[in-house]
Amino acid sequence: MSTLRELVWIEHDHFRGWGCSECAWVFNSSGAPTGKSLDESKRNFELQRDKEFKLHVCADRPRAKSQSTKHDVKQDWEKLYRAAVLESDRSKLLQRVEDAEAAILERSRSLSKSPANSGKEQEAITRALYILSLLRARAGD
């Protein structure tokens, strides 16, 4: 591979997150960051991201003109949540936290209508809200 690829932050209408500067690869970790604390969640996320970035092959993922991103509500809150956890700019942090909380509450409401298979996600939501409350405190320092 001759080009030097980099891990870059991407913001589109449908996607906000980390991707490759040279191909269509994006980091789509399944599930919310895990960890007992904010720092641990962040570290786990970054480790996983860096690992997957190293392993991907640019040639396998040529940039498509129209990337078909399946719209998935569950993914949406997780993306917003991740964006909040990983936001390093304090002036934007509060906004990110609020975006994520709004998406989570919305999701939470729709989950409560179909509680049968939402146990796992509900757990992730509870954890995410807790981490967001820590972030909110940090943003207000």
Ligand SMILES: [Zn+2]
């Ligand atoms: Zn690539």
